Amino acid sequence: MASEVEGLVKTGGLADVARALPRYLAQQGHDVRIILPFYKGLKRRDEARLLASRWLPTPAGQEDIGYRLHQLELDGFPVYLIDCPRYFERAELYAEHNQAYGDNGERFAFLAAAALHATEQLGFAPDIVHCNDWHTGLLPLLLKTRHASNPFFAQTRSVISIHNAAFQGVFDRVQFATVPEISHYEQRVAYDYGHINLLKCGVLYADKINAVSPNYANELLTHLGAHGMASAFQQRAADLCGILNGCDYQDWDPATDPHLPANYDAQDLSGKARCRAQLQQDAGLPVVSDPIYGMVCRLTEQKGVHLLIPALEDFLRHRVQVVIVGSGDPSLAAQLQAIAQRHPDRFAFINTYDDRLAHLVEAGADIFLMPSLFEPCGLNQMYSLAYGTLPLVRAVGGLKDTVVDWDQGDDEATGFCFMDPTAHGLLDAMRRSLLYFLQDTDRFALIQRRAMQTRFDWPDSVEQYVQMYRDALAR
Incomplete structure (x- = not known):
């Protein structure tokens, strides 16, 4: 029921x-x-x-x-x-x-x-x-x-x-x-x-x-x-x-996902580049090689949006792009829209929930943001893992059960974790992930493939x- x-x-x-x-x-x-x-x-x-x-x-x-x-x-x-x-x-x-x-x-x-x-x-x-x-x-x-x-x-x-x-x-x-x-x-x-x-x-x-x-x-x-x-x-x-x-991998599998412009799997990630370009076009961002951070969520404090808003202004000083798709609290939406207007080449906010866009963000982004204050289980981090988009999560609830931090070592890591429920704590984690993405591309690709092979089967x-x-x- x-x-x-x-x-x-x-x-x-x-x-x-x-x-x-x-x-x-x-x-x-x-x-x-x-x-x-x-x-x-x-x-x-x-x-x-x-x-x-x-x-x-x-x-x-x-x-x-x-x-x-x-x-x-x-x-x-x-x-x-x-x-x-x-x-x-x-x-x-x-x-x-x-x-x-x-x-x-x-x-x-x-x-x-x-x-x-x-x-x-x-x-x-x-x-x-x-x-x-x-x-x-x-x-x-x-x-x-x-x-x-x-x-x-x-x-x-x-x-x-x-x-x-x-x-x-x-x-x-x-x-x-x-x-x-x-x-x-x-x-x-x-x-x-x-x-x-x-x-x-x-x-x-x-x-x-x-x-x-x-x-x-x-x-x-x-x-x-x-x-x-x-x-x-x-x-x-x-x-x-x-x-x-x-995780229902019948609906969330990049190898078969009908919402994507190109499919891919852990053996061949080349289709992810086409998904990335399509995401940039749909979000109205320049098609450049800068790393993309994605987020799909309800706009509520639970999802940590109020932590992300002050962190974004500092983070967008780097050569990055951020795409957020979601709807909810009008106040949070207005603040995100204002940031998007100030940084049109680096930040796109799409104030809606759209299933096709949700799949495209999972496939086209490099890192997926889930800075939740609390998260009973969470599904988006599982989708992100399946799509080779490393989740960056606050280590609470089901996020702690499903994502292993980069610093845990090559044999286990599947994403990035932080604990401090503040904008500063989130910003530190985002900058850490950006540094690893730019400086250790081989290891990033290795962890991407491990993430895609991680399964939480029904x-x-x-x-x-x-x-x-x-x-x-x-x-």
């Missing part, structure tokens, strides 16, 4: 995982179904076939909520779509004009309740309901309360994956009028004066909790890394594990997920 799935609707990396993990589970013979909201902007919406129209029961004195259940096929398995126009017939998924919908708590509380109701209507009693982030956090609580005595779910267990604990889904309790169970457990899941924390619902009531990298699981047990939820994670430490997301992660599911079922 997820709020977005790549190929149907996507705003971030959660969608990639919510498609890839089910795909690889299904390839191993597991019976997998996805439940997703029937958003207005859903791709392939016209292909969905109606399965049923139902009413979700609500407490006495309130009107039951009508919904329809549709089905699509994705990668050979069914996707069930919860259709309720009052909640999901909107221009965007969670927010418009950088402003979250005021009833998001009510919307996703309905989704959790309707998902279990729909599953029962279909006669499909799952062994595991795999929830993802705060949008689905209420479901484990409902299984342990509303459905605790329901024989249909007697063997069902729940797990929740934490893709980003900074987003917890905190809403005024008045949004949960249709979920009376909340009032009985409010002290456990409350957040400050009658607000309910949906992520905490999932963490406290799921049978198992997964953080999307081993290092991030450790960080969630600390007050510095848990975004105010350290005590909840510490209570459940015995049921917390960290499974690194896999089948390896799926084995760990299946073991987690079995551990949950044994509870």
